[in-house]
Amino acid sequence: MGKFKIPVMPQSTNKTIRFPNDVIEDVEKAICGKDCTFSAFVIAAVRAALDDLKEENE
Numbered sequence: 001m002g003k004f005k006i007p008v009m010p011q012s013t014n015k016t017i018r019f020p021n022d023v024i025e026d027v028e029k030a031i032c033g034k035d036c037t038f039s040a041f042v043i044a045a046v047r048a049a050l051d052d053l054k055e056e057n058e
Helices: 021-031 038-057
Strands: none
Touching: 021 038
16 A cells, blocks of 8 residues: 655635626536535636637747
8 A cells, every 4th residue: 555645735816706697506517416616616717718718829
């Protein structure tokens, strides 16, 4: 058995943003029953959007 290592959490900054209610509802429906938080979903979506923009600019 491998040795236990304490996980390192990436640095983060709290940022308050406003979402339209329908977007909140759609995200909550998408993650319902899954091991995913609202924040994790939004972070993944933003990263995917940034990757798409980067590909467009190359």
